[in-house]
Amino acid sequence: MNIRVIKDFSFKLLGYFLILFIIAILVAITGSIIINGLHSITLKMLIENGDTTSGGIFNAIVGTWMLVGVGILFSVPIGIFSAIFIVEYGWKRYNSIVRVFTDVLTSTPSIVLGLFGYLFLVIQLGFGYSLLAGGITLGIMMLPYILRVTEISLTEVPTNIKEAAISLGAKKMDLIFRIMLPYAKNGIITSTILAISIGAGETAQLLYTAGWNNGIPNSLIKSQVAYLTYVVWAGINQPSNYSHQLAFASGLILIITVFSLIFISKYIKR
Amino acid sequence: MSIIRFRNYSVYTKDRKILDNINLEIFENNVNTVLGPSGSGKSTLVRSINRLIEITPGLKYDGEIYFKDKSIFEYQPEEIRRQIGLVFQQPNPFNFSIFENVAFGPRIHWKLKENELEEIVKNSLIEAALYEEVKDNLKKSALSLSGGQQQRLCIARALALKPLVIMMDEPTSSLDPIAMNKIEDLIIKLKEKYTIILITHDVRQAARISDFIAFIYNGRIIEHSKAEEILEKPKNEITEKFLTDRLG
Numbered sequence: 171m172n173i174r175v176i177k178d179f180s181f182k183l184l185g186y187f188l189i190l191f192i193i194a195i196l197v198a199i200t201g202s203i204i205i206n207g208l209h210s211i212t213l214k215m216l217i218e219n220g221d222t223t224s225g226g227i228f229n230a231i232v233g234t235w236m237l238v239g240v241g242i243l244f245s246v247p248i249g250i251f252s253a254i255f256i257v258e259y260g261w262k263r264y265n266s267i268v269r270v271f272t273d274v275l276t277s278t279p280s281i282v283l284g285l286f287g288y289l290f291l292v293i294q295l296g297f298g299y300s301l302l303a304g305g306i307t308l309g310i311m312m313l314p315y316i317l318r319v320t321e322i323s324l325t326e327v328p329t330n331i332k333e334a335a336i337s338l339g340a341k342k343m344d345l346i347f348r349i350m351l352p353y354a355k356n357g358i359i360t361s362t363i364l365a366i367s368i369g370a371g372e373t374a375q376l377l378y379t380a381g382w383n384n385g386i387p388n389s390l391i392k393s394q395v396a397y398l399t400y401v402v403w404a405g406i407n408q409p410s411n412y413s414h415q416l417a418f419a420s421g422l423i424l425i426i427t428v429f430s431l432i433f434i435s436k437y438i439k440r
Numbered sequence: 441m442s443i444i445r446f447r448n449y450s451v452y453t454k455d456r457k458i459l460d461n462i463n464l465e466i467f468e469n470n471v472n473t474v475l476g477p478s479g480s481g482k483s484t485l486v487r488s489i490n491r492l493i494e495i496t497p498g499l500k501y502d503g504e505i506y507f508k509d510k511s512i513f514e515y516q517p518e519e520i521r522r523q524i525g526l527v528f529q530q531p532n533p534f535n536f537s538i539f540e541n542v543a544f545g546p547r548i549h550w551k552l553k554e555n556e557l558e559e560i561v562k563n564s565l566i567e568a569a570l571y572e573e574v575k576d577n578l579k580k581s582a583l584s585l586s587g588g589q590q591q592r593l594c595i596a597r598a599l600a601l602k603p604l605v606i607m608m609d610e611p612t613s614s615l616d617p618i619a620m621n622k623i624e625d626l627i628i629k630l631k632e633k634y635t636i637i638l639i640t641h642d643v644r645q646a647a648r649i650s651d652f653i654a655f656i657y658n659g660r661i662i663e664h665s666k667a668e669e670i671l672e673k674p675k676n677e678i679t680e681k682f683l684t685d686r687l688g
Contacts, residue, residue, distance in 0.1 A: 331534060348547075
């Protein structure tokens with residue numbers, strides 16, 4: 171065998187090995203969470219409120235969706251309208267600047283965003299640990315994803331379709347609301363789902379802004395919120411076996427949520 | 441009677457003229473054909489009339505175009521585009537239902553009751569000779585239609601705005617011969633009620649359906665007269681060469 175064949179073969183082997191390695195990590199993570207989760211989870215946990223050492227995780231499940239909901243309500247309108255301005259109102263030339271901002275925002279560590287949320291929303295605006303503080307902080311993190319994908323979807327509306335609408339006498343508003351947004355609908359929905367799944371899995375920024383609640387928050391501000399990632403984080407640090415079970419159950423719920431959201435968004439893309 | 445008049449109208453980019461000092465009359469209730477090779481400025485001519493040129497980056501223009509004896513620049517662009525419809529080379533229906541495609545224009549221009557809208561959609565589809573083929577499927581996606589049907593849908597979409605002029609920019613160039621025949625028959629029928637401006641590079645098509653032909657070459661109108669005159673005895677040798685080359 172000559173040296174090139176050996177090189178080629180070993181490179182291929184290395185490739186297979188690395189791919190197997192990646193798959194193994196993924197299987198190990200999800201597998202351990204799913205197995206442990208299935209052993210730990212009980213129906214009672216899903217319908218009872220709890221405090222990470224006793225009870226269930228109903229309050230954390232509801233709280234997570236409430237936080238994500240506020241985040242979506244904050245980020246989707248801002249993201250969509252900013253994207254419209256960039257694409258349709260000649261802001262395209264500032265695109266590189268906007269891109270730098272969104273990139274910086276995407277790569278800002280979430281703990282730093284949490285710090286900002288704490289200083290500005292919790293303290294300065296006096297929201298306290300609350301839905302609004304936690305949700306908006308999540309929303310700030312979701313914003314670049316929504317903005318970017320919406321902008322790309324709007325840019326991809328074919329010119330001949332836009333010209334057809336303009337030739338029928340469509341004004342700018344007609345063009346945006348009756349043609350471009352319907353055409354970009356799938357992109358917007360996909361990016362929103364992606365943002366939900368990212369938001370649902372966040373911890374660091376919520377530690378500073380959402381707090382914890384043994385029940386369901388009764389107000390947008392000054393009422394703390396429970397969330398699933400907190401149960402994972404706090405539960406695993408407790409000495410009791412039951413806390414560990416709650417943590418694994420929360421992990422399972424999170425993984426199922428995120429996986430199903432990803433599958434839904436893949437389905438919509440097609 | 442002329443309904444549209446070009447007076448010393450030019451369009452240019454930074455380094456070349458696309459339309460050079462156009463003077464042209466478009467006659468009411470006739471098929472006015474603009475004939476010429478590709479790249480001669482035909483599309484720019486119709487895009488000037490409905491003021492798409494103004495929103496195309498990098499183009500400048502001067503001179504005048506009159507529509508019903510008033511400068512097109514004195515109208516609201518949306519009003520000009522309502523009264524002068526444009527059908528594109530590639531059928532470009534919206535990704536909506538057949539009904540919503542035709543209803544799009546009326547919806548944005550007028551406040552209509554649902555039954556008035558249905559009436560307009562139906563009549564427009566009848567006028568565009570498409571109604572019989574789609575009447576049971578108005579809710580179906582327009583993209584499920586064949587190319588020829590899509591093009592007639594685009595014509596119906598323009599007709600729904602009750603225009604005076606319909607411009608068609610090589611409307612059959614992406615269609616098969618049968619679909620092409622249908623569109624040509626339709627054009628002949630439509631001229632009773634509307635003024636037609638037809639853009640084509642196909643001499644045979646021009647001969648089949650035109651009343652007047654303007655021959656355009658390198659952004660200039662070389663010759664403009666009744667169809668028979670220009671086809672039988674062209675005055676200019678460029679026109680003659682083009683016609684004989686194309687007819688073989």
